[in-house]
Amino acid sequence: MASHRSISSDNLSRSKGQSKSTHKFSIVADNKPGENCFPGFLPVISYQLIIKLCREARIKVGRLGEFYFPAGRYVYTGSAKRNISARIKRHLSKVKKLRWHIDYLLANPFSEIVEVKKASVPECELNQRTPGVIVINGFGSSDCKNNCKSHLKYLGIYRE
Numbered sequence: 228m229a230s231h232r233s234i235s236s237d238n239l240s241r242s243k244g245q246s247k248s249t250h251k252f253s254i255v256a257d258n259k260p261g262e263n264c265f266p267g268f269l270p271v272i273s274y275q276l277i278i279k280l281c282r283e284a285r286i287k288v289g290r291l292g293e294f295y296f297p298a299g300r301y302v303y304t305g306s307a308k309r310n311i312s313a314r315i316k317r318h319l320s321k322v323k324k325l326r327w328h329i330d331y332l333l334a335n336p337f338s339e340i341v342e343v344k345k346a347s348v349p350e351c352e353l354n355q356r357t358p359g360v361i362v363i364n365g366f367g368s369s370d371c372k373n374n375c376k377s378h379l380k381y382l383g384i385y386r387e
């Protein structure tokens with residue numbers, strides 16, 4: 228775990244042979260999984276969507292099949308090799324051609340993205356470190372090589 232927070236101000240200071248006092252802030256202070264990173268420092272390579280489904284639903288998820296989604300909050304972990312902002316913008320749009328599993332959940336009239344988090348940790352690692360329950364096996368993990376089983380996790384009932 229420490230490896231992902233390794234660029235501390237201390238390390239930088241030492242590597243440049245400068246005194247500690249020249250770095251007054253921690254560069255990766257919020258670079259923990261699920262939390263926003265400082266843009267432009269460590270590259271953002273993955274993201275998480277916190278999704279609220281305000282009522283239970285049966286949703287057809289493309290070729291994966293039709294599934295029961297309990298009402299509540301979900302976290303979806305994804306990545307984009309480039310232009311992650313465009314990918315997130317696409318997720319936030321209700322009008323689009325349904326392509327990925329997540330598109331089917333987000334197209335449901337009762338679902339809504341309530342928060343977007345960006346991270347500089349690989350998506351599978353971020354996903355595996357995120358607590359939650361897998362309710363749909365294989366959701367968003369068709370091309371996952373790290374045995375995640377699902378890139379969508381259920382976080383429980385939504386509380387305002």
Ligand SMILES: [Zn+2]
Pocket residue numbers: 350351354368371372373374375376378
């Ligand atoms: Zn994975």
